[in-house]
Amino acid sequence: MDGEVIESEGLRHTPAGLARLAFRMRHTSMQQEAGMQRQVQCEVPALALGEVAQKLGNLQPGQQLRAEGFLAQRSLKSMQLVLHIDNVILR
Amino acid sequence: MDGEVIESEGLRHTPAGLARLAFRMRHTSMQQEAGMQRQVQCEVPALALGEVAQKLGNLQPGQQLRAEGFLAQRSLKSMQLVLHIDNVILR
Numbered sequence: 001m002d003g004e005v006i007e008s009e010g011l012r013h014t015p016a017g018l019a020r021l022a023f024r025m026r027h028t029s030m031q032q033e034a035g036m037q038r039q040v041q042c043e044v045p046a047l048a049l050g051e052v053a054q055k056l057g058n059l060q061p062g063q064q065l066r067a068e069g070f071l072a073q074r075s076l077k078s079m080q081l082v083l084h085i086d087n088v089i090l091r
Numbered sequence: 092m093d094g095e096v097i098e099s100e101g102l103r104h105t106p107a108g109l110a111r112l113a114f115r116m117r118h119t120s121m122q123q124e125a126g127m128q129r130q131v132q133c134e135v136p137a138l139a140l141g142e143v144a145q146k147l148g149n150l151q152p153g154q155q156l157r158a159e160g161f162l163a164q165r166s167l168k169s170m171q172l173v174l175h176i177d178n179v180i181l182r
């Protein structure tokens with residue numbers, strides 16, 4: 001998913017010492033749906049752990065990036081989706 | 092995204108006469124994160140319009156499928172993510 005960083009918590013560490021970076025990104029694009037062009041926008045909570053988090057440590061709002069990963073629930077109690085990032089390209 | 096249908100509203104039509112099918116799907120998989128294997132589960136609201144909706148009209152809970160599409164916000168007011176499906180394979 002391509003997007004722009006809206007806000008970042010800054011680099012933290014888990015109790016086990018794993019680097020952890022939570023941020024929000026905004027994605028905007030044109031998509032084809034039922035034969036019509038439409039603009040799509042969404043804000044997605046994102047989470048990077050370990051090496052990816054360290055690489056992103058200085059992430060600033062406005063940074064453009066392409067994030068690849070998988071969607072998972074925030075927790076057992078929350079249905080909210082979080083994009084877990086396992087590969088990222090800064091632009 | 093591979094998943095299983097949890098519930099489906101059934102086939103409806105928009106005021107403009109476009110077929111519309113909203114359903115929820117559950118995705119479960121193993122993913123690699125920070126060098127560790129983890130199980131991922133999430134429930135994702137999904138929306139199909141037009142031909143894709145018609146193709147899926149009889150969707151039943153328990154149906155396995157692979158859905159391809161894009162994520163968008165449910166509405167301007169809601170940050171909830173919805174998977175808009177532009178291609179689907181029933182399994």
